[in-house]
Amino acid sequence: MLPPLKPIPIKERLSVIFIERGEIDVVDGAFVVVDCGGERVRQVLTHVPVGGVACIMLEPGTRVSHRAAALAARVGTLLVWVGEAGVRVYSSGQPGGARSDRLLYQAKLALDDDLRLKVVRKMYAMRFGEEPPQRRSVEQLRGIEGARVRKTYQLLAQKFGVTWKGRDYDPESWDASDLPNRCLSAATACLYGVTEAAVLAAGYAPAVGFIHTGKPLSFVYDIADLYKFETVVPVAFKVAAAKPAMADRAVRHACRDVFRQTRLLERIIPDIEEVLAAGDISPPAPHPEAVRPALPNPESMGDAGHRA
Structure with a gap:
């Protein structure tokens, strides 16, 4: 009998991969993408080291078996069902x-x-x-932040020689946006995926935000914004300046590289703890009358939020 699977910490994983037009299943205990290859008789199996990936984005044209979804959950890999080029999230499987x-x-x-x-x-x-200006409300800080963000977009557009008309895109109509906005949408989708995986692995709720509110991923947006202009936004403008034939694919590859170069997955959970520690309160202790687990969770290699 095989020993139980133990999640690998987020900091030791690959960041994100995208899968399109394939059937995802488990073959001989391994997570695989099955490509029927059109007219070819023999199927092509692509093995994916699911336990070593933080987030897998599933684009249109993918089908996932029950066994594959269960394996991803056991090893703590977030499955996210997204639209074309990853610009719209339909659902996610909480690992x-x-x-x-x-x-x-x-x-x-x-x-x-x-x-x-x-x-x-x-x-x-x-x-x-x-440090932000003193005696400012959250709303005032958001206004200051918005002005700086718009200016940063303009400066990066000038740096890479990209025509910039402002952040404007319609997730319902991917082709209606200009190239810089499409590249930015694809890049931020990558960042949001790995950030959500880290938030869940740390044991927090993606919906309980501080700057962003009212969205299922409000806290994800809060944390992702800490890294956006260090990582994916310059990448998006650089790719847009090159005008590749498949811009969304070029953006994904560039994001994967910048996540590795900046050691992003090593930083997110410690930064979450540092951000929340600014409140100067301790996590609440269990109520005295609370019932403790009859069978304590076994020791795990994974992060605090991973299911043992």
Whole structure:
């Protein structure tokens, strides 16, 4: 009998891969993509080291078996069903799950206006490398952030020689956007995928945000913004300047490389902890009358949010 699978920590994994036009299954215990190859008689199997990948994006044309989805969940790999070029998320399979202690800690910080402001100020400081102005509300900090973001887009467009008319895209109509916006959409989709995988692995809730609210991935957007202009936005403008025939594919390859170069997966979970620690409160202790697990979870190699 094989020993139970143990999730690998996010920091030791590959970042993200995309799969399109294939059937995903488990063959001889391995996660594979089955390509029937049109008129070819023999199937082509592509093995995917699922336990060593943080996030797998499934594009239109993919089919996933029950065994494959179960294996991905056991090893803590996030499956995300996306639209063309990854610009629209339809659904995701949660590989871990919010731990109650960390979820309550996150929610307490988000619900208290003073604590939330401390966390937002920390996010601002980490993102821009300087302390934000004093005596500013979250709404005022968002306004300052928005102005800096628009200016950064303009500067990067000038640097790479790209015509920039502003951030404008329609997820319902991929081809209606200009090339720079399509590249930015594809690049941010990669970043959001690996960030969501890290948020879940750390045991937090993607929907409980501090700057962004009202979306299923609000906290993912908060954390991803810490790295966006260091990683994927320059990549998107660089690819747009080159005008490749398959821009979305070129963007994915470039994002994969920049994630590795910046050691992004090693940084996300520690940065989440640092951001939330700005609230200067401790995670709540269990209630005295709470019932402890009858069978404690076994020791795991994975992160705190991974299911043992």
